[in-house]
Amino acid sequence: MQPFSYAKPTSQEVAIASVDQDKTATFIAGGTDLLGLMKDGVQAANKLVDINSLPLANIEFQANKIRIGAVCKLSDVAFHPKIQECYPVISQALLQSASPQLRNMATVGGNLLQRVRCGYFRDPVFSCNKRTPGIGCSAVSGYNRMHAIFGASESCIAVHPSDLAVALTALNAVICTQGLQTERRISIHDFYLLPGETPEKETLLQPGELITAIEIPDLAYKSYYLKVRDRAAYEFALVSVAVALDVEQDTIKSARIAFGGVAPKPWRGWEAEEFLKGKPVNEATFTAAATIAVKDAKPQTHNEFKIELVKRALVRVLSVVGAREERDKKQMN
Numbered sequence: 001m002q003p004f005s006y007a008k009p010t011s012q013e014v015a016i017a018s019v020d021q022d023k024t025a026t027f028i029a030g031g032t033d034l035l036g037l038m039k040d041g042v043q044a045a046n047k048l049v050d051i052n053s054l055p056l057a058n059i060e061f062q063a064n065k066i067r068i069g070a071v072c073k074l075s076d077v078a079f080h081p082k083i084q085e086c087y088p089v090i091s092q093a094l095l096q097s098a099s100p101q102l103r104n105m106a107t108v109g110g111n112l113l114q115r116v117r118c119g120y121f122r123d124p125v126f127s128c129n130k131r132t133p134g135i136g137c138s139a140v141s142g143y144n145r146m147h148a149i150f151g152a153s154e155s156c157i158a159v160h161p162s163d164l165a166v167a168l169t170a171l172n173a174v175i176c177t178q179g180l181q182t183e184r185r186i187s188i189h190d191f192y193l194l195p196g197e198t199p200e201k202e203t204l205l206q207p208g209e210l211i212t213a214i215e216i217p218d219l220a221y222k223s224y225y226l227k228v229r230d231r232a233a234y235e236f237a238l239v240s241v242a243v244a245l246d247v248e249q250d251t252i253k254s255a256r257i258a259f260g261g262v263a264p265k266p267w268r269g270w271e272a273e274e275f276l277k278g279k280p281v282n283e284a285t286f287t288a289a290a291t292i293a294v295k296d297a298k299p300q301t302h303n304e305f306k307i308e309l310v311k312r313a314l315v316r317v318l319s320v321v322g323a324r325e326e327r328d329k330k331q332m333n
Helices: 012-021 034-039 074-078 081-086 088-095 100-105 108-112 163-170 270-276 283-293 305-332
Strands: 005-007 025-028 047-050 059-061 065-069 174-178 183-187 210-217 222-228 239-248 251-260
Touching (some): 012 025, 012 047, 059 081, 065 081, 074 081, 074 108, 088 163, 088 222, 163 222, 163 239
Parallel strands (some): 025 047
Antiparallel strands (some): 059 065, 065 210, 174 210
16 A cells, blocks of 8 residues: 555644645545555555544434435434434435445445446556546456446446435435535535546545535435345445335325436436326336336446346335335325
8 A cells, every 4th residue: 555644633624725735635534445445556645634523423404404414424324213214215225335344434425435346447457547547448348247327438337336325316415515715515416427538537526625414305205225236235236226206196296216336326217207297106107117217228248137127126116115105195194
């Protein structure tokens, strides 16, 4: 591992200034992804700025939203009673992420910024445009079973690894950031970038800009997260689906759908959502929506199976959420 210096400022302003003024510095919280990348020689940093002492670990329920601090541990968020009650999709996504030990260390902000799990990116022996722009992408002609069927480019076909980001995308979350002189509130739909010809640029974050919190609007929707993977634990998604649904009298008023494991960013099912509005809650509706969701898929050499997997996973999640939504409303009446 390349040598580095370490600092642990007690003020947000000092932490941000430290990274803004030194382009070789980076923030660290849990370090569950960053340290592995540094050890493997994939990512370098001459200075690590520890942000664990900053006041960014609160979970606040406000009048019309929930605000989750960026340094909150994944396990604390997953087991928070109010989150489990009001936003089960978040808890479900987190509890299917990593392992209990990692969830006790990893933070919300770090999870959203974790790097892709493409084996070609994480092994410096192979060519990767994320590591060295313009060098080529070994995954395009290599074994690409885990890779993207949406949103990829000739420069990169890796998929985003975060389960939490998929759940937050279905909830229309906002990412709050602070730079040296500016504060921003960025829709999660805009926060992540598609690779295009610049796969090394993964988010809208600027150098020295720190994620401070995640804000989620108050929703009366029922939600659910399904993760399909090769083994039942400690594995990244082949396909995942997060759905938030509002149903009234067996009719879908509104739907939000996000997919993981299939694109370089959490992939929103906009057309399927639009189709579902005003439709009855039944298997025929869900199957038609699933067909719409995959119509623009462009599989790689080894992952065409993901198309059918997306369809079946979406039908299952819609069936689960639709049944729960209508049942709960009948019980209330």
